Amino acid sequence: MDVQLYVYDLSQGLARQYSRALTGIQIDAIYHTAIVFNNVEYFFGQGIHRKIPGSTHHGRPIQVVDLGKTHLPIDVVEEYVESLAEIYTPESYDLFLHNCNNFSQDLAMFLVGKSIPDEIRSLPETFLKTPIGQMLRGQIDQSMRKMTQAPDAVAGRNVSSSSATTKPIPKPTTNGASTTPISNGTTHKLPSTAIINAQPPSETPGQVHYISSPSELDRLLEAARDSCAVIFFTSATCPPCKIVYPTYDELAAEAGTRSGAKLIKIDISASPSANAVAQRYQVRATPTFITFLKGQKQEEWAGANPAQLKGNVRLLLQMAQPPQHRHSSLRLPTFQRTIGKPIMYTRTPPLDKLLAKIGPQFTQDQSVQDLLAYIKTRDDQGMTEAPIPNLHAFSDHLASSFASLPANTHFAVIDLVRVAAVDPRVSSFFAAEHELKTLSTLLSGTGYSDDFSNAPYNIQAVSLQLACNLFGSNVFQEQVFRGQSGSSNGGSSLKDKIETLASQCLLSPHANARSMAAALVYNLSAYMHNQRMHNTPDEDASPNDDLSAALLESLTSLSSVVSGPASSAASTTETLHALLLALGMLLYAAPPEDMLWDLCRAMDLREALKEIKASDLGVKDEPLLKEVGDELLGKGAF
Structure with a gap:
């Protein structure tokens, strides 16, 4: 479909006429822009709005720029716009620093990988460099805000969204799970990421x-x-x-x-x-x-x-x-609640050290430099001040050069992408990309895609953390949980890649890797668990049987696995907690015919947990041993 940029002049010609006399420089227009796609005009003012093209009070655009074509499905675009709603809020609007043109830039990059014209993006900076601009900045922002943030996008006819993007995303609850990263660094504030069915389905009054x-x-x-x-x-x-x-x-x-x-x-x-x-x-x-x-x-x-x-x-x-599931009467405080947010790994390591590990062969490309500048701006000033860079160019550079990089630099490149994917705008791009080019390059290009369990620990860790961070995107969640077949890559392909990574890393000899793999299983299971809590189960959303079997094998072999240098009593405790948390998510309210019950019986899992509790691993005080072992596998078993 064609993607266009509608360009308006908020000054209605006054800027062109009087700007040189007032500011000393020529300003042709005070630009307001919108992205037009599928006969919908998207723009930012009092939040994100959708209108019939040309129907707002801005009148007719002074210019229509053809940005190109996109093959992304409409529902994927709508999910991406929903992810932007956390960043482009009414309160975040600033005429000079965070305005409609920033929104148009982000959406254009996602759809076609092109920037909006430079003269539009650079106008605020150009104006603020003038003495009159610095003096009148506040007054101009307030006077123009009335025009750009008028109620209901100022005027015009609304276009309904194909998804619930006009509803506020509910504030997620904490899940208490470990999100410890493998490296130190800075932490930045994130939008409130929620599992897409964290809230029960809205009820429509009957008739x-x-x-x-x-x-x-x-x-x-x-x-x-x-x-x-x-x-x-x-x-x-x-x-x-x-x-x-x-x-x-x-x-x-x-x-x-x-x-x-x-x-x-x-x-x-x-x-x-x-x-x-x-x-x-x-x-x-x-x-x-x-x-x-x-x-x-x-x-x-x-x-x-x-x-x-x-x-x-x-x-x-x-x-x-319908009758309540037998598990509802058990003492299971950890599992008798909806899962509000996914586990993510959000810390940014020292970027100079990360670049040194990657080397100049990869990092000197302009697309990488732009990505680094974006990460620094995002971490220093927040996401509202950091428009996404040209991810299409970065993806092309990555695909063409990753295989030729030394093998010992691969983990650092994946970690760089992991840091960028904390932003839902970035992870949405990776999830919607044609043939999953970036993710396929990273997960297959290391040479361990057939057996991640034997990959080096650093490759396992950053790959798992990247996969967890992708859950910050509603677009990604839609692809994995609901298997959108309309996307260019297919939801099942994406889910298969993530489940394969999780199941193979659950068998890693490294305790920390198994802990991160369990965190990924937790994210994969969250949607299904919430469906059960809302009494709207769909067992097609369950992780595959190989993943369940790998989880049980990881648990039963916990006491006998010889871990690497990272092994310690603390890491063993954390790994056990993560594995039990993931298993409890899969077991809670599962129907009797679920194969996981057969696996638990066949592997005598309850007895294995008793042995772990009685061992010298120092985990006898782990509360999930009681919830999963005594309650779920004991009183709640079929």
Whole structure:
């Protein structure tokens, strides 16, 4: 699809006319820009907005710049824009430092790998270099803010988003898991990254279904076979019926749509076919109510009694709810909650040391220098001050040169990308990139893609940390958790790469690597776990069986593995905690037919955990040994 840049002049020609006299330099326009893609105009003002192109109060653009074409699916673009919403908030707007043009630059880079025109990006700096610019900066920002941040994007017709990008991302809860990096460095503030289903699905109020034929009734009763249904027989000549109309409407709204309950109303005087329904159930008076539970008739009563109607229907709705999983009654505080945020590794190591390890052969390229400048600006000033660099150019340079770099520099290059991927804008680019070029280069180009368990520890560590940081992107989560087939690389391919990395590193001889692999399993399992907590399970979201088997093997061999130099009592404790945390996520509320239960029994995992607790590893006080070993595998086993 074509991508265009709409360029507007906020001064309506006044800048061109009076700028030289006022500032001593010629300023042709005060630029406002927007990205137009798929017949939607995206721009930043009072937050991020979507409008029908050209419909805002800015009028007609003074210029339309063709930026190129993008092959990214619309849903991927929408998820990327959602990730920008954490950075481009109404409060962060600054006419000179963080404005609509910064947003256009980020989105253009993501879509086509091109910058918006330099004269637009450099205008604020040019103006602020003048004495009048420095003197009037505050006043101009405030006066122009009224125009650029007017309510509802100032005017124009809204375009609905294909995803929930207009909703605020909920503040995530802490998960208590370890996020210790392998190197020291600076930490910077991140946007609030949330697992995409951390909050329960929004409930839509239900409605009364008005029918007039037996076939319509049969269809609704069949749809409610796994839930419940209520039939309200009424008549236009029945004054008492009208007394309970508001109550019935209220109960239908209360039932919602996710429950599957159907509240049905039939006016038996409306037509012969409606009367035929009444004859089927031998209804002789109105109002009459008949309830069904799981496809079976339950109760029948007559009379206009709102209190009785409320009590009976609410009890029916409660009875129709699916039974609670047996694990809900266990003492499992670690797992009886939704997972609000993924585990990420956010520290930046000393960049000068990292560059020295990589060497000039790779780092002297302009795309690498731009990436380094971006990281420094982001860490020093925050993400709002750091527009993303040309990631397309960096990806091309990486793909063409990575294989020729000395093998001992590969981990440092991956670590550089890991640091950049902390920003959801960057990780979204990697997740949506055609054929996953950057990730494929890094995960396959080291020569260990067939067996990461034998890779050097530093390669394992930075690869796992990079994979964890990708979960900071909603685009990446959509690809992995929901397997978006519309993307250029396919969601299943991305999930396969991440699961293969995790399962192989779970068998590493290095305790810290296994701990990081368990953190990656935690991230992979979070979506499925939240679905179970919301009572909307989808077992297709479960990690594959190889990953589950590797996790159990890593646990059972914990006491016998001879670890490398990083081994210590502390690292063993941390590794055990991480492995148990990942296993508990997979086991909690899992159905009896889940293969993981068979594996746990076959490997006698509960006894293995007892042996670990009684060993001299110094882990007997690990609380998850009780939660997973005694509660889940003991009282909660099938």
